[in-house]
Amino acid sequence: MNPNLDRLQTYPFEKLRDLYATDTPPADLPEIKLHIGEPQHPTPQFIKDALTANLGGLANYPATSGSDALRQSIADWIARRYGIPAPHVNEGATQVLPVTGSREALFAIAQAVIAPGHSKPVVISPNPFYQIYEGAALLAGARPFFLNTTPENGFRMDWAGVPTEIWRDCQLVYVCSPGNPTGKVMPLEEWRTLFELSDRHDFVIAADECYSEIYFDETQPPLGGLQAARQLGRDDYKNLVMFSSLSKRSNVPGLRSGFVAGDAAILKKFWLYRTYQGCAMSPPIQAASAAAWRDEAHVADNRRLYVEKFRQVTPLIARHLHTAQPDAGFYLWASVAATGLSDTEFARELRRQYNVTVLPGSYLARDVGGINPGRDFIRIALVAGVEECLEAARRIDAFCSSL
Numbered sequence: 001m002n003p004n005l006d007r008l009q010t011y012p013f014e015k016l017r018d019l020y021a022t023d024t025p026p027a028d029l030p031e032i033k034l035h036i037g038e039p040q041h042p043t044p045q046f047i048k049d050a051l052t053a054n055l056g057g058l059a060n061y062p063a064t065s066g067s068d069a070l071r072q073s074i075a076d077w078i079a080r081r082y083g084i085p086a087p088h089v090n091e092g093a094t095q096v097l098p099v100t101g102s103r104e105a106l107f108a109i110a111q112a113v114i115a116p117g118h119s120k121p122v123v124i125s126p127n128p129f130y131q132i133y134e135g136a137a138l139l140a141g142a143r144p145f146f147l148n149t150t151p152e153n154g155f156r157m158d159w160a161g162v163p164t165e166i167w168r169d170c171q172l173v174y175v176c177s178p179g180n181p182t183g184k185v186m187p188l189e190e191w192r193t194l195f196e197l198s199d200r201h202d203f204v205i206a207a208d209e210c211y212s213e214i215y216f217d218e219t220q221p222p223l224g225g226l227q228a229a230r231q232l233g234r235d236d237y238k239n240l241v242m243f244s245s246l247s248k249r250s251n252v253p254g255l256r257s258g259f260v261a262g263d264a265a266i267l268k269k270f271w272l273y274r275t276y277q278g279c280a281m282s283p284p285i286q287a288a289s290a291a292a293w294r295d296e297a298h299v300a301d302n303r304r305l306y307v308e309k310f311r312q313v314t315p316l317i318a319r320h321l322h323t324a325q326p327d328a329g330f331y332l333w334a335s336v337a338a339t340g341l342s343d344t345e346f347a348r349e350l351r352r353q354y355n356v357t358v359l360p361g362s363y364l365a366r367d368v369g370g371i372n373p374g375r376d377f378i379r380i381a382l383v384a385g386v387e388e389c390l391e392a393a394r395r396i397d398a399f400c401s402s403l
């Protein structure tokens, strides 16, 4: 067997299952699940209709590059959303590829990018982070190098803190903006620094933007990687691949649909990798996805629900835990330091006494430089309905008041 499989870490939700294993939550309080980033708003009917209206496509093998209609709908969405020219979608030199959810693509990009002959390739990742980045690096034979994002550094990746020898061996950098779990959006100046470093050290930037459509001010959508590149005159998106997804935007985590866009030379190789991996998107899903990317009304409706939830929930949580509305995304990243409980004790007791599940921050981070930057935090995913999230906030308030 591949020995790198033994280097994979236990997934956060499995750790949570173990943490809860011996407890019985109160039977009279219905469970409220805020530990997993699975949107629970209803899937729009027109997406379901597009799926079922295209079941005839099951009779065909799909192409890895997706249908022309899907690639065009994605390119048009990028142009509208980011105010930039539509990326090229021509076969063979495309700047857009559909993927079956951003997760598989975030994993696959490392397998395609990392050069196996290289003695000790490095993949840089934020810490805390989405665990796929680490697994992707390890299974590609690379070693992850983590950059702590903490309240002290404004939840930014401190590029200046990366040693020269790490840059020398670096082949891939993951960034997550808006961030999971911090909700931090990377500003233009940080993109400028990252692009300059990528030019100097020749690494690929994998920009995970699956939370880009959950934001709170309709006039200020989060800056995207392609948009930043354009604003900085990088019209060819050199060394940049961005990852986007319908899962959170359109409440379809079960559809498994997203896209990658950016540097055509990288995408050409990535396309080749993907033809062997065999992850082409099913034709009915392509049709439903194209319909979803063409519509913005349901996304704006979705955002209104998140605005309402953060408006009602944040002040209740902030009475006890240090937290604030994020730049974007649907997570509250809340410090439990003032409660005297560790993140795991807090999560466990909250479920045992109030039947609300949240994720201990340390499950999302690694010990680096003598600290685990998630240790004092819990991640609260405001994915349930408005009333349910508010009820959860009241229970958290009661729990904290009792401490």
Ligand SMILES: Cc1ncc(COP(=O)(O)O)c(C=O)c1O
Residues within 6 Å of the ligand: 037, 100, 101, 102, 103, 104, 106, 130, 176, 180, 208, 210, 244, 245, 246, 247, 248, 253, 257, 258
């Ligand atoms: C940061 C981040 N990236 C990517 C994903 C994967 O999303 P999907 O595969 O549904 O597009 C998730 C899912 O929760 C996530 O939190």
